[in-house]
Amino acid sequence: MDFFVDFFHNKVYYILSNTKYIVIRGVLMNEVSKQLKKGVIEILVLKILSLENLYGYQIIQLLDEKSEGTFKMKEGTLYPILYRLEDSKLIESYWEAGTEKRGVPRKYYRITEAGRQQLLDMQQEWYVMADSINLILRMEGV
Amino acid sequence: MRSSINTYVAAVLENIAADEGMKKRIEKDLIAHINEACAQGDEADILDRMGAPEEVAREFMDNIYENKEDVIEKLVQERALNDRLMRGLYEYKSKAALFGLPLLHIKVSNRYYGGRMGVAKGIIAIGNISMGVLSLGGIALGGICFGGVSLGLVSLAGISLGLLLALGGVAVGSFAVGGLAVGFGAIGGAAFGKIAYGGFAKGVVAIGGKAVGKYIISGTEISTGQYVLGEVRKEEIESVIRAAYPNISSWIVKLFSALGA
Structure with a gap:
């Protein structure tokens, strides 16, 4: 098994038949986990927006920090999700003029009432599904 | 940013x-x-x-x-x-038609990339070559035409030929307005016509910085080859046209006299 260490980004890549593995919290994360993560990002974005109005850059930072590096999201992943949530009226956005020296306008996102309801539904579904998956994964014999 | x-x-x-x-x-x-x-x-x-x-x-x-x-x-x-x-034609033909012609026909190709000339024929025609009541194109033919080169009853183009009215860089028509204007009535930088008004005007009636004709109102030469037409009153223009064409329609007279002070 080949591997190389990317010191700059603090990652280790293991190369197994052209599949890219990334070590996060000591666990090898591959393409499968990438797809798994994709499926749950919407619920996570809704969750953090239910706590506070945030702009895109903050969402990426917060998800990275709170998940201890598991959810390192790229711009190309986050924004299409925000667009889908916005188009579904689960969140809404507004621009605010920058107050700091740079004065760059920021686009904040806030959750809507429909978004809060959707979050509750998704959370319930998640718990049911996670429990069911765990039940099966812990099976030792049929 | x-x-x-x-x-x-x-x-x-x-x-x-x-x-x-x-x-x-x-x-x-x-x-x-x-x-x-x-x-x-x-x-x-x-x-x-x-x-x-x-x-x-x-x-x-x-x-x-x-x-x-x-x-x-x-x-x-x-x-x-x-x-x-890049290559092909863009074409749109409306389903609605009048006198067997589509109400709107657009046919454009980008000849730079080797496309063929798009010839549009319709009541409203837009194309590389257009033919229509209202016609817009590189070469526009029809009633009211706008284009690089156009020929119609009323025509506005770089090179404009209008049976009734022509407006353009070069304009030729019954009534022509342009850099170079040739017509029964002509107004332009250089105007040639029965009634001509311009920097250089040549006609039966000629009004201009340098006017050549039978009935003229001409400016003065301020230096070699440079002529200036001073203030000309409406009444002067009217009387010179009436002298040449006593039975001319009054709207034509009014049109030219409007250029006076």
């Missing part, structure tokens, strides 16, 4: 196959996002962390379209549009 950020975002957008609305959305968000990141770090590091614009574009494409069919559909649309614009 820094130009390097704009350049980076433009490169990302170049590699995204999406409609203009989506691209605008991404552009605004990405610029705001990078600016925000740059407020907390070095710009070069931020752009390096984000990766090559092609990678960012791929990530967007991967997430904008939830399934492969959507991407394929978008790429096919883009390819077809590109083909139409």
Whole structure:
């Protein structure tokens, strides 16, 4: 098994038949986990927006920090999700003029009432599904 | 906003196959996002962390379209549009018709890329060559024409031939207005006609800086080859036209006399 260490980004890549593995919290994360993560990002974005109005850059930072590096999201992943949530009226956005020296306008996102309801539904579904998956994964014999 | 950020975002957008609305959305968000990141770090590091614009574009494409069919559909649309614009013809013919002609016919090709000339024929015709009641084209023929070169009853073009009225760089018509105007009535830098009004005017009636004709109102030569037509009163213009053409319609007289003071 080949591997190389990317010191700059603090990652280790293991190369197994052209599949890219990334070590996060000591666990090898591959393409499968990438797809798994994709499926749950919407619920996570809704969750953090239910706590506070945030702009895109903050969402990426917060998800990275709170998940201890598991959810390192790229711009190309986050924004299409925000667009889908916005188009579904689960969140809404507004621009605010920058107050700091740079004065760059920021686009904040806030959750809507429909978004809060959707979050509750998704959370319930998640718990049911996670429990069911765990039940099966812990099976030792049929 | 820094130009390097704009350049980076433009490169990302170049590699995204999406409609203009989506691209605008991404552009605004990405610029705001990078600016925000740059407020907390070095710009070069931020752009390096984000990766090559092609990678960012791929990530967007991967997430904008939830399934492969959507991407394929978008790429096919883009390819077809590109083909139409770059090589082939773009054609639209309205179903509604009048006197056997479509109400609107658009037929345009980009000849630069080897396309054939699009000839549009309709009540309203738009094409490389257009023929219609209202006609817009490189070469426009018909009733009211706008084009590079046009021939019609009323014509506005670089080179304009109008049976009734011609307006253009070079205008030839019953009534012509242009840089070079030739007509029964002509108004222009150089005007030639039965009644001519211009910097240089030649006609039966000629009114101009330098006027040549039978009935003339001419300016004065201020230096060699330079003529200036001073203030001419409306009544003077009217009387000189009436002297040449006593039975002329009064609207023609009024039209020319309106040029006077």
